[in-house]
Amino acid sequence: MTVLELESLSVRFGGHLAVSDASLRVEGGRVTGLIGPNGAGKTTTFNAICGVVPPSSGRVLLDGKDISSAGTHQRARLGIGRTFQRLEVFGSLSVADNIRVGQEIRRSWSRRKAALPQYLDGLGDPSPDVELAAILTRLDLVALADQPVGALPTGQARLVELGRALAARPSVLLLDEPASGLDEQETDAFGDLLLQLASHGLGILLVEHDVPLVMRVCERLSVLDFGQIIAEGTPAEVRANEAVLSAYLGTGPTPAPGAPGAAPVEAQ
Amino acid sequence: MRTFLTATIGGLSTAAIYAITASGLVVTYTTSGVFNFAHGAFSMMAAFMYWQVHVAWGVPTLPAIVLVVFVVAPLFGALIERVIMRGIEGTSEVVKIVVTVSLFVALLGLANVIWPPTQSYTVLPFFNNAALSIFGVKVGWARLIALAVALAVAGGLRFVFTSTRLGIAMRAVVDDRSLLQLNGGRPGRTSMLSWAIGAGLAAIAGVLLAGEQTLSATTLSLLVINAYAVAVVGRLRSLPGVFVGSVILGLLVAYGQQYVSSEAAIGPVSLSGAVTAIPAVMLFVVMVLQPQDRLEARGATRVPTAARMPSMKLALWGGLAFVLVTAALGNLIAGPDLFKVAGGYLFALVMLSLVPLTGYAGQISLAQMTFTGIGAVAMAAWGASGSPLAVVASVLLCAVVGAVVALPALRLSGIYLALATAAFGLFCSAMVFNQQDVMPGLSRQVPRLALGPFKISSDYQQLVLLAVTFALVGIGLVALRRSAWGRRLAAMKDSPVACATLGLNLTATKVAVFALSAAIAGLAGSLAGRTFISDEFGLPASLPVTMLAVVGGIGSVAGAFMGGIFLGAFPIASTVFAANAIGVFRFVSLPVTDLVAFAPGATGVSLGREPDGAAPQMAAGFRAVGESVPSLVVSFAGFAALWLLARLDVVGGWAFVAAVLVFVLAVVPLLPLLFNPEDMGRKLATGIFVGLCTVVTVFIPWDTAIASNGMRALVIVLWAVLVVRTAIGVHGAVPDVVPRGPRTSPDMVGIDTPLTRADAVDAGRVLGIDEDELDLVTGRSQ
Known part of the structure; x- marks a missing residue:
């Protein structure tokens, strides 16, 4: 079932078309991958989905409803959660408090809402402490619970961001390079976590450069290059696609100046 | 028709001056990322310097202008960049705003010292006010020159920014300073140059204005509000926007002056200040018309803050100790001084209102004294009998007004809230606090509180009331910070965009915290229990409040108290040390009263080096004391003993001051170390030494041995430092309490x-x- 859909979305920054006529579907209960070289417009697409940048044309649909004109916090309340490529943790708060803020903000608006997805044991428990413990345990952050997040290494800070996003219990989760900063073992465990979350109904849109991880967890992949979707399909199909190969290796018709694969700096 | 034409031409030439000032503001903002609140003060300094060179020293017009505009002002701007602004690179927006606000306050104080307002300063307009006739309207040459200069500035800036390598580097430096540096640019040099250009443009405006009216330091410095109103039209970044805005504002002001007489009134509301209020109104209107700002995800800075959250227990005991110490000290102080101390407590309470807003939520207000004024006037109007219900009503009124004022600005980024509140302060001075019905004769008595049969009737009771209020609000704020809402505010300060993606309505949250802040400031006014004059609620009075609250340490209740006492201490210092001067070199001798005029601003300017303020540093030294019960007992017993000796007139006033100083600085911080059982011999020696020093201090005949107050204070401070140093010498090294975090990325x-x-x-x-x-x-x- 499609939870999130982009209909020919474009985002323009002055004269630069960062995302051009991109269409994309995210299914509930599955991990969908969004890959592409640096500067392809992946983060801008995320920003447009959650209302941080306004699209210049096109629509964003959540559960079939047009949410293009809703503000960021309204979209969050409708069920869109995300993490950030450049970390946006609450550096002065502890790990537990970061996740608590997520819980508390959600509790401030979700009282009247119907049942939310239940993709983690203990999530949705009436006691906030049980919920918090469930998230900390699943993300293996129990030992760090009282550490200020400002002092954590990047990989763990990313997990805190994920925990915080989960605490708001979204129906679609946008993850922006969540595995950068994790070592091989941690990445494996992280892949298991994504599959577990998806198997309980969460729709995940994953931007990630770790190709083995993407190939393992994603059921569908979209490839973005210079703001356009150049390929879409199963991981195997995408891997065999020539346009994708040329985008990544720089041998195609639009070679970037300078080093292979180089592309303009991604507009934030 | 002729009057209309005269007004139009006058308005255009005023517009030219606004445009020149505001372009300077926009140039420094776009190239250094610092919105210079002291920009108008730069113009003011230039105008006075032009008077000094041209009128006082008799240098002819042209060389005088060249000297001021092309030599002194750019050098001054470059110096400011090198010494102050470079230090605040990468700090929070609040620190940036406060540092330039401090510069404003310091320059204003400095000007009042160099060019005392008791004298009158006038400069003849260019060409002795010769005029030209255009369409039958006489136009002074000075006005035509202003227009020509504005056009030249517009052309020149456009050329520099679009066509020269330097201009492009200047635009790059604000986008990404490090990237420019990695690409071989020299950001230090470019931002220094942009400050030099900004100061030069400010100086041009200053010189053009010098011929228009008798020079007034405050009026000229507040010109910055006009420049703001104009710059906001171009979203603070666009030069064409500045020129459009200038024409609009220039014409509005000119027509206002022409057609709204100073006796005009709508019903009971006098319009005498309407023309002064035009820039403030324009600022608000333009702000309301702006579309909501985009959120930015640029990566939150992940530097753990130094301020630790106090426990509820510490807050409760601290509050109680605060009230007891105030009651004890207040009991020793006589009449007029008590009134001044209460003034310091009132400032402390107003600064406390900034703790949730600035300290917790990272927003800023430059108009807290305006809210204090609204609270005071409302209390005077509704609570003649001192009814607590009137206090509640006054506080609610301030909360509502605060919410309404903040709403348009809070949709936009942080800098706009500073502008909006400054404009609001100016508006209230021009349109509210000068109304006969609001402050008859520009003053108003606030009735003292009456709780049932118990009515506050003496200055001493009033002081204790303020202390109790401060303690209760302070405890409340600590509780707030520890609550879910407080956590949310801290989170919003760290990363607004993350909060929004969790479903937090940022605007509503910010409005709520602003309303709370306005309510606390209003509470201070409604409980002040004394007579206010309208100037106490003006923008120049609010600026030092915000500044010293941040200097004291805005994240904490203790910081607010330190800031308040600091600000309250200035009037006391200038009476105690009225006869003293501080000699700098042989030939410059600076009276202490003059020093008092610009010392607060100078303190704020140094904030760049300690963005967290003074309180966390001090608190770190005393925190260990709070955690050790025997240390606390000895601290209070020692203080109580000193108080008793003073109360029984065993020790005199100065001996008491000296003993308290030595006790607090030397004895108290050492106590936790002394109660540590390790290395008893050495601890015992140190303990006996500091104890003896305190006793010796009490018996030094301070009042008779030294003649002047200034000398006495100096010797006491030196003595206290000597005791501390020797004690550390006896004890051995004490570890540094606040570790310094890394600053380079x-x-x-x-x-x-x-x-x-x-x-x-x-x-x-x-x-x-x-x-x-x-x-x-x-x-x-x-």
């Missing part, structure tokens, strides 16, 4: 500063290499 290591071993260890930790391995990798043995 890891990206710039080896480029901005040399690579150190600490950097390598940091990098190694991130990569999972421990220190021993690191030495193998880097091939170094040490």
Whole structure:
């Protein structure tokens, strides 16, 4: 079932078309991958989905409803959660408090809402402490619970961001390079976590450069290059696609100046 | 028709001056990222300097202008950049705003010292006000010159920014300073140059204005509000926007002056200040018309803050101790001084209102005294009998007004809230606090509180009331910070965009915290229990409040108190030390009263080095005391003993001051160390030494041995420092309490500063290499 859909979305920054006529579907209960070289417009697409940048044309649909004109916090309340490529943790708060803020903000608006997805044991428990413990345990952050997040290494800070996003219990989760900063073992465990979350109904849109991880967890992949979707399909199909190969290796018709694969700096 | 034409031409030439000022503002903002609140004060200094050179020293017009505009002003701007602004690179927006506000206050104070307002300063307009006739309207040459200069400035800036390498580097520096540096640009030089240009443009405006009216330091400095109103039209960044805005404002002001007489009124509301209020109104209207700002996800800074959250227990005991100490000290102080101390407590309460807003939520207000004024006037109007219900009503009124004022600005970024509140302060001075019905004769008595049969009737009771209020609000704020809402505010300060993606309505949250802040400021006014004059609620009165609250340490209740006492201490200092002067070199002798005029601003300017303020540093020294019960007992017993001696007139006033100083600075911080059982011999020696010093202090005949108050204070401070140093000498080294965090970004290591071993260890930790391995990798043995 499609939870999130982009209909020919474009985002323009002055004269630069960062995302051009991109269409994309995210299914509930599955991990969908969004890959592409640096500067392809992946983060801008995320920003447009959650209302941080306004699209210049096109629509964003959540559960079939047009949410293009809703503000960021309204979209969050409708069920869109995300993490950030450049970390946006609450550096002065502890790990537990970061996740608590997520819980508390959600509790401030979700009282009247119907049942939310239940993709983690203990999530949705009436006691906030049980919920918090469930998230900390699943993300293996129990030992760090009282550490200020400002002092954590990047990989763990990313997990805190994920925990915080989960605490708001979204129906679609946008993850922006969540595995950068994790070592091989941690990445494996992280892949298991994504599959577990998806198997309980969460729709995940994953931007990630770790190709083995993407190939393992994603059921569908979209490839973005210079703001356009150049390929879409199963991981195997995408891997065999020539346009994708040329985008990544720089041998195609639009070679970037300078080093292979180089592309303009991604507009934030 | 002729009057209309005269007004139009006058308005256009005023517009020219606005445009020149505002372009300077926009140039420094776009190229250094600092919105210079002191920009109008730069113009003011230039105008006075022009008077000094041209009128006082008799230098002819042209050389005088060249000297002021092309030599002194750019050098001054470059100096400000090098000494002050470079230090605040990368700090929070609040610190940036407060540092330039401090510069404003300091320059205003300095000007009042160099050019005392008791004298009148006038400069003849260019060409002795000769005029030209255009369409039958006489137009002064000075006005035509202003227009020509504005056009030249517009053309010149456009050329520099679009066509020269330098201009492009100047635009690059604000987008990404490090990237420019990595690409071989020199950001230090470019931002210095942009400040030089900004100061030069401010100076041109100052010189053009000098001929228009008798020079007034405050009026000229507040010109910055006009420049703001104009710059907001171009969203603070666009030069064409500045010129459009200038024409609109210039014409509005000119028509206002022409057609709204000073006796005009709508019903009971006098319009005498309407023309002054035009820039403030324009600022609000333009702000309301702006579309909502985009959120930015640029990566939150991940530097753990130094301020620790106090426990509820500490807050409760601290509050109680605060009230007791106030009651004890207040009991020793006589009449007029008590009134001044209460003034300091009132400022402390107003500064406390900034703790949730600025300290917790990272927003800023430059108009807290205006809210205090609204609270005071409302209390005077509704609570003649001192009814607590009137206090509640006044506080609610302030909360509502605060919410309404903040709403348009809060949709936009942080800097707009500073502008909006400044404009609101100016508006209230021009349109509210000068109304006969609001402040008859520009003053108003606030009735003292009456709780049932108990009515506050003496200055001493009033002081204790303020202390109790401060303690209760302070405890409330600590509770707030520890609550879910407080956590949310801290989170919003760290990353607004993350909060929004969790479903938090940022605007509503900010409005709520602003309303709370306005309510606390209003509470201070409604409980002041004294007579206010309208100037106490003006923008020039609000600026030092915000500034010193941040200097004191805005994240904490203690910081607000330190700031308040600091601000309250200035009037006391100028009476105690009225006869003293501080000699700097042989021929400059600075009266203490003059020093008092610009010392607060100078303190704020130094904030760049300690963005967290003074309180966390002090608190770190005293925190251990709060955690050790015997230390607390001895601290209070010692203080009580000193108080008793003073109360029984065993020790005199100065001996008491000296003894308290030595006790608080030397004895109290050492106590936790002394109660530590290790190395008893040495501790005992130190303990006996500091104890003896305190006793000796009490019996030094301070009042008779030294003649002047200034000398006495100086000797007391030196004595206290000597005791502290010797005690540390006896005891051995005391570890540094506040570790300094790294300031350079890891990206710039080896480029901005040399690579150190600490950097390598940091990098190694991130990569999972421990220190021993690191030495193998880097091939170094040490």
